[in-house]
Amino acid sequence: MNAKRIIKKVAVLGSGVMGSRIACHFANIGVQVLLLDIVPKDAPAGDKKARNKIVNDALDFALKSNPSPIYLKSFARRISTGNFEDDMAKIADYDWVIEVVVERLDIKQQVFETVEKYRKPGTLITSNTSGIPIHLMTEGRSDDFKKHFCGSHFFNPPRYLKLLEIIPTKDTLPEVVDFLMEYGEKFLGKTTVLAKDTPAFIGNRIGVFAIMSILHYAEKTGMTVEEIDKLTGPVIGHPKSATFRTNDVVGLDTMVHVANGLSKNAPHDEAKELFAIPEFVNGMLKNNWLGSKTGQGFYKKEKVDGANQFFALDLKTLEYKPSQKVKFPSLDITKTVDSLKDRLKILFAAKDKAGDFYRATFYQLFAYASNRIPEIADELYKIDAAVNAGFGWEMGPFEKWDALGVADTVKAMEAAGSKPAQWVYDMLASGAESFYKIADGNRQYYDIVSRTYKVIPGTENFILLSNIREANTIWKNTGTTITDIGDGIINLEFHTKMNTIGGDVIEGINKAITLAEKSYKGLVISNEGANFSAGANVGMIFMMAVEQEFDELNMVIKAFQTAMMRIRYSSIPVVAAPHQMALGGGCELCLHADKVVAHAELYMGLVEFGVGLIPGGGGTKEFALRLSDELQDGDIELNNFRDRFLTIGQAKVSTSAYEAFEFGYLKKGRDVVVVSQNRLLAEAKQHCLQLANEGYVQPVQRTDIRVLGKQALGLGYVGANTMYSGNYISEHDVKISQKLAYVLAGGDLSQPSLVSEEYLLGLEREAFVSLCTERKTLERIQSIITGGKVLRN
Structure with missing residues (x-):
């Protein structure tokens, strides 16, 4: 491997939906990007604006799209644009050229012929094709190419979906493959999967089979769009968009294109008939009902009496009907079952319509996946990795199969007419009972050729709690687990619902700090849940408030604040490693850590305003403290106060870790961002060790926080009243805003003064509890608990 290969500049050829977003993701990680596309017809020579219209319009469209393809709008400055005719020579200065033009072999070959004229020897060239055989693209090219x-x-979208398939040809240098595999994972944050040059590669081959199998099942049984989406969403560890909503988002034409390609290019596939397009899909194509891009697909949204109403397609009649809520007895049973593994066992054993669906479609999928080895991959873990990262599944086919028990499931599959590949029988005959196992702190997969278990390559540098938890747990309660992660560092993880913070988590925080102070060098707080933490357990707060147990509520909030202050003022370093949602109390925890090692996809915010409260776990206090540290005399003070006030008052949530810096949730110069989530815990551990080894000194509580008193309080009051007068906020919002301003200003002090953290925590707690006595606050909390909706009353 060429250890000196560094990617500083990337050229992306083609600015369509994929090209523009690939360019954005490279800009996300600090790379300089050149984005090129064709010149519009009749654009005059020398008119740069006219000649770059296609590429500039495409990039502008991408940057305005939601969700955004870029971490921060300012990162777009790392992208320069041009066209194939005037600017292709610039690729001579670029380290990697990525082709993302239209899916036609002749056009791709023309582009590569031009690329070869200008590229330097040794420059990487790759194609983002999703279906054209890779080896055909290099015909006529030089050996170095x-x-x-x-x-x-x-x-798609490259920022959010983790899969990156690397598909070499027989001529590709091994060191080039190794470099791209590592670069994709380490720097782009991808699950990089080495694929063979077979139709649709790995992810789409398996994923589209799964979708087509379900479409044919729906056609055969008459199951509705809503029923199938209910069964193929979060209940089985798949995205909320499930099957039909996913098709609407991706585009029905895209799915059909892949299916037709498989039908044509995989003539010996034993399940070829399942890639035939169902009649209802042909009808939708005829009507141009392709999904979101055409305004309707399997679902559509219309205004009915001034309100949005959702309609679902009747697959038999191709008529739209109001979307119906559906229920299955087996799904009701699993509502309280948090473990996906346990849920799958219940669902597959169910005797209702849901159980029939799962057994029919997933037994087909298991058999199909087993038969694709070694055709599309030599190792089974690659199939699971590709589908999980490409389609957002929590468990791939072999992982689901493991959860159900391999041997028992094989018998059930045989009875259902979905017999798996011979190597599965050979595996069971060898004494191996599962496709995966944990050994020596590593996850291992069953290797078919050697008939032994091997460590999944590339995972040696990761610290994954799921691999080490069983052997290294030193303490646990119902909501947390403390694990020794080596070198004198321990980790605290939450495993409550949505990783919310209640009494068991507070107990875990205190226990972890006590253990670390006694016997370890430092503490990391991280977990492998879908989200770091959705905040405090508002259900508990609601019950106390409804029952008017305000003294007890005051004690609970004080205990929360005390735990946050222990994080800040312990004798050992505490590093938080958040990912995805870190809201409310989850954000407050991070605000009090010595350092935050954040995953790039971090949606962080103090969102208590939305439930009629202000941050009560030290978040408001911490904003006052940080405001004090950045204050300057004069108008700047009030400007900074206003910014902090609005961040909480508008419940701003970052759309990336980089935006969390802009909002003041993360500290520039202290906190760091990691793009690869698999490396997050290992990075956090290293930063914790560094703090400890550099002679960590226990901080002293602050008594020098400069608050502005009445002058800032007046600004907050006037701002809230102005917003109310303009009908932007409600009367209750005004009351919350006044409480927030009171704490941030340090009360109604007659002049700027120095106060302590304890003083501010007292104000914060008093404001929080007093708002819990308000009926409208309780209505807001109830709306979140019962329907997940923010109520503006």
């Missing part, structure tokens, strides 16, 4: 060329198939 062929050695440095392969497929690099990103999934």
Whole structure:
């Protein structure tokens, strides 16, 4: 492997939906990007604006799209644009050229012929094709081109879907493949999967089979769109968009294109008939009902009496009907079952319509996946990794199969007419009972050729709690687990519902700090849940408030504040490693850590305003403290106060870790961002060790926080009243805003003064509890608990 290969500049050829978003993701990680596309017809020579219209319009459209393809709008400055005719020569200065033009082999070959004229020897060239055989693209190219060329198939949207398939040809240098595999994972944050040059590669081959199998099942049984989406969403560890909503988002034409390609290019596939397009899909194509891009697909939204109403397609009649809520007895049973593994066992054993669906479609999928080895991959873990990262599944086919028990499931599959591949029988005959196992702190997969278990390559540098928890747990309660992660560092993880913070988590925080102070060097707080933490347990707060147990509520909030202050003022360093949602109390925890090692996809915010409260776990106090540290005399003070006030008052949530810096949730110069989530805990551990080894000194509580008193309080009051007068906020919002301003200003002090953290925590707690006595606050909390909706009353 060429250890000196560094990617500083990337050229992306083609600015369509994929090209523009791939360019944005490279800009996300600090790379300089050149984005090129064709010149519009009749654009005059020398008119740069006219000649770059296609590429500039495409980039502008991408940057305005939601969800955004870029971490921060300012990162777009790392992208320069141009066209194939005037600017292709610039690629001579670029380290990696990625082709993302239209899916036509002849056009791709023309582009590569031009690329070869200008690229330097040794420059990487890859194609983002999703279906054209990779080896056909290099016909007529030089040996150096062929050695440095392969497929690099990103999934859309590139920022959010983790799969990156690397598809080499027989000519691709091994060191080029190794580099791209590591670069994709380490720097782009991808699950990089080495794929063979077979139709649709791995992710789409398996994922589209799963979708087509379900479509045919719906056609055969008459199951509705709503029923199938209910069964194929979060209940089985799949995205909320499930099956039909996912098709609407991706585009029905895209799915059909892949299915038709498989039908044509995989003639010996034993399940070829399942890639035939169902009649109702043909009808939708005829009507141009392609999904979101055409305004309707399996679902559509219309205004009815001034309100949005959702309609679902009747697959038999191709008529739209109001979307119906559906229920299955087996799903009701699993509502209280948090473990996906346990849920799957219940669902597959169910005797209702849901159980029939799962057994029919997933037994087909298991058999199909087993038969694709070694055709599309030599190792089974690659199939699970590709589908999980490309389609957002929590468990791939072999992982689900493991959860159900391999041997028992094989018998059930045989009875259902979905017999798996012979190697599965050979595996069971060898004494191996599962496709995966944990050994020596590593997850291992069953290797079919050697008939032994091997460590999944590339995972040696990760610290994954799921791999080490069982052997290294030193303490646990119902909501937390403390694990020794080596070198004198321990980790505290939450495993409550949505990782909310209640009494068991507070107990875990205190226990972890006590253990670390006694016997370890430092503490990391991280977990492998879907989200770091959705905040405090508002259900508990609601019950106390409804029952008017305000003294007890005051004690609970004080205990929360005390735990946050222990994080800040313990004798050992505490590092928080948040990912995805870190809201409310989850954000407050991070605000009090010595350092935050954040995953790039971090949606962080103090969101208590939305439930009629202000941050009560030290978050308001911490904003006052940080405001004090950045204050300057004069108008700047009030400007900074207003910014902090609005961040909480508008419940701003960052759309990335980088935006969390902009909002003041993360500290520039102290906190860091990691793009690869698999490396998050290992990075956090290293930063914790560094703090400890550099001679960590226990901080002293602050008594020098400068608050502005009445002058800032007046600003907050006037601002709230102005917003109310303009009908932007409600009367209750005014009351919450006044409480917030009171705490941030340090009360109604006659002049700027120095106060302590304890003083501010007292104000914060008093404001929080007093708002819990308000009927409208309780209505807001109830709306969140019962319907997940923010109520503005």
